[in-house]
Amino acid sequence: MIRESIGAVPLRLRARRFRVSAWRSRVRARVPGGPALPHYISQASLHGQRGRGFYRQLVRAGTGARPGAMAEWGERLAGVHGVLLDISGVLYDGGEDGGAAIAGSVEAVARLKRSGLKVRFCTNESQKARGALVGLLRQMGFTISEGEVTAPAPAACLILRERGLRPHLLVHEGIRSEFDQIDMSNPNCVVIADAGEDFSYQNMNKAFQVLMGLENPVLISLGKGRYYKETSGLKLDVGAYMRALEYACGIKAEVVGKPSPEFFKSALKEMGVDAHQAVMIGDDIVGDVGGAQRCGMRALQVRTGKFRPSDEHHPEVKADGYVDNLAEAVDLLLLHSDK
Structure with a gap:
């Protein structure tokens, strides 16, 4: 059983290549409401119920995250069965040379798909045909098909x-x-x-x-x-x-397109999930977050893409949570969505 002290983590857990010394030195991702958690942990093979349980123990005991903060996230994300993902600013940043994937987003999408949660991509992209957009994302390493994209x-x-x-x-x-x-x-x-x-x-x-x-x-x-x-x-x-x-x-x-309610409803219908069972992850406080919430969905805003610090103090729209990037959002979803 894991004790509260990081130094007290049993050898059988440390043997899984999560060495105690590395927890302090390889800080790459933040756990909301608590100290830092190495990003490489979330990239490891923590899949299935056993892996999720081990990850929960690491978050709760190994990082010292505030129980209250983690409970709040649990309330926000409980019962999520489907995830709508914005593309530009969440998966990648476009550019004249095709753009570049945002750090951690390729693996984050792969982890979501392995988790059993339903996933669909919901974009306002209107400079590229849907097939061309999917082809570009595949070149970056994303596992995505044209039929998974609402455009x-x-x-x-x-x-x-x-x-x-x-x-x-x-x-x-x-x-x-x-x-x-x-x-x-x-x-x-x-x-x-x-x-x-x-x-x-x-x-x-x-x-x-x-x-x-x-x-x-x-x-x-x-x-x-x-x-x-x-x-x-x-x-x-x-x-x-x-x-x-x-x-x-x-x-x-x-x-x-976003924030039109009909557009979100179309994406939910294609995904086969009711609005109250879905969460939208986007970088646009009005188009992604506000539009999704008006449809009865929950919504997280990433601090990538077009995000501005003032978004967290928007006079009309408040996200259900703010995360540094898609990788952090997926960490939280895999930790809490099955409750």
Whole structure:
């Protein structure tokens, strides 16, 4: 039985390559509410009920974490059966060279999938077609399939078909292929997404002219984020340009993507989990956290991607928890979700 003192950990536990001396010297990840826990512990083979039990003992006794703080996390995450993961800013940071995986995120996703929890990816990515995005993530080492990703462009195509809408597209070249089967003759709506360098005056004005020429103008926006983070820094997102067209045309855009409740509900349906059994993990306090909570889900914000310290003091949205990165979120989920 493990005693409260780190130095009293039995030899049979130390034999599992978790040497006492290393606990103090190889500090790489924080346990909420307590001292540091070496990140390499969470990367080890702690799978299945036996592994989870050993990990709990390490957290509770070996690290000296405050029992009250761990109990709070237990209450927040108890009964979670499914996890929705944002992609940009949680799994990786994009960039002109394709971007880079965030430290620990590849293994964190793998651990989640091995745990038995249901996992789905929910993204507002609108510069890359879903297949291209999945291909990029696979190159980085993530185990992910196209069918596991809920993305706004395919969802928008369903809406266009159902309502007989013919769009004028103001989108990035990377997602135009998603609309190949959509009739775009004589447009009766505008679809706007993160067009990047294609957000020129000429292109914005053309979208404005199409909308002003319609008796009942329809503007569909793939997400409404303010900004996102790439390896080179922060970038303006589609929300700023969506607001400009709303203001100029005197209309309200229909948002397809986070934080739209319909978008979250679609992802939950695909995952086969009720909202109260799911948790969203994202870097956007409004789009990810606020949107998920309005649907009845729990939500954690990571301190990676677009996260800003002021997010923890947002006047309207408070996450169910804040974690340094996806790896820490997975540590907590595997510790508490089965309670």
